[in-house]
Amino acid sequence: MGPPPPPGFAWSPSPRGGRDTSPAAPHRTSAERVRALTTIFALLLASWPALAADIAATERRSDTGLLAPETRAMQDDDTANPGMLTVLDGAEAWSRAPGPNVPACSGCHGDAPASMSGVAARYPAWSRDAGGPVDVAGQVNLCRERRQNATPLASDSPELLALTGYVAHQSRGLPISPPEDPRLEPARERGRALFGRRMGQLDLACAQCHDDQWGRRLSGATIPQAHPTGYPIYRLEWQAVGSLQRRLRGCLTGIRAEPFPAGAPEYVELELFLMSRARGLPIETPAVRP
Known part of the structure; x- marks a missing residue:
């Protein structure tokens, strides 16, 4: 059950987190609620064991x-999975050159289902260009800079998510x-x-x-x-x-x-x-x- 909450605090059972509406604290400020929640977490952690092994x-x-x-049904059905829209955007970006006289991703790597199969399962990996480890998004941006003479894509931008999502999708079902x-x-x-x-x-x-x-x-x-x-x-x-x-x-x-x-x-x-x-x-x- 864990330790009780501090005096005067009522925890809402709302699945969305809720808020404290108890008569004990009808006018509690946001700062007071933060302090109360922090106290609850501290009490809970005090009852948890030391860190376990992996x-x-x-x-x-x-x-x-x-x-x-x-x-789960949404994830398993490609026609219902909203993430597949990003993958489809990535398929289009894979074949589109970012500028004149430079290759598209497909110009170097060819057919992604063949060339990118298993890649995401092996990343992050060591990059000679970066002099250290990079994730899939980092490798996409290195390719843009070094091979396509293009500006790196911003972190979590739709374009970068599309390309990384498309590359990672080619490894779906393969073991990490x-x-x-x-x-x-x-x-x-x-x-x-x-x-x-x-x-x-x-x-x-x-x-x-x-x-x-x-x-x-x-x-x-x-x-x-x-x-x-x-x-x-x-x-x-x-x-x-x-x-x-x-x-x-x-x-x-x-x-x-x-x-x-x-x-x-x-x-x-x-x-x-x-x-x-x-x-x-x-x-x-x-x-x-x-």
């Missing part, structure tokens, strides 16, 4: 298993297979450390929820293992397709931590670790999530 390979589960039946490249290990270990680091005003680490408490309920929702199997994903909350970096920024904001700047290396380091943590699970792009 999730065993035999216990790894895609977050798809937690979806409501209607959301992180590269065994020793040059990636320092960045992967930094990602592991970030996943286990307490951050923000709520003093929470990613691992406290997604390693230690997965499968339990918090605020009316089941805590997932948080594997990056379906990015870019369509989130019903966003009513749009978004990247893993956008989701990580949302998590940081949720624990009241300062998000890293867009495109910061910390995001790629976290993805490196998360992809290793999800080894063997199938790519699901474009996934649908609440």
Whole structure:
């Protein structure tokens, strides 16, 4: 059951989070509600055990298993999955040159279903051009700069999401297979450390929820293992397709931590670790999530 809430605080059971409408605090300000919620989280965390080990390979589960039946049906039906519109945009961009006298993506890589099959399952990967690890979006922008003489696309822009979604879609159903490249290990270990680091005003680490408490309920929702199997994903909350970096920024904001700047290396380091943590699970792009 966990510890009781602090005196004078009433928790709303509304599935959307609700608000405190109890007679005990009818005029509570936003700042007071924030302090009360922070106190509740602190009390809950005090009752949680110390960080556990990584999730065993035999216990790894895609977050798809937690979806409501209607959301799962939406994801599984390409004619109903709204993320497929972004994939179709990506197919068009794949064959369109970004400027005169430069090749389209297809000009170098040919037919994407053949040349890009399995690529997303092996990223982030080491890039000689970048001198470090890059994710799929980073590789798309490197190709634009170095091969197409084009301006890099903005993070989470529709154009970049379309191309990354199209590339990742070519690996759908294939198992995540992180590269065994020793040059990636320092960045992967930094990602592991970030996943286990307490951050923000709520003093929470990613691992406290997604390693230690997965499968339990918090605020009316089941805590997932948080594997990056379906990015870019369509989130019903966003009513749009978004990247893993956008989701990580949302998590940081949720624990009241300062998000890293867009495109910061910390995001790629976290993805490196998360992809290793999800080894063997199938790519699901474009996934649908609440």
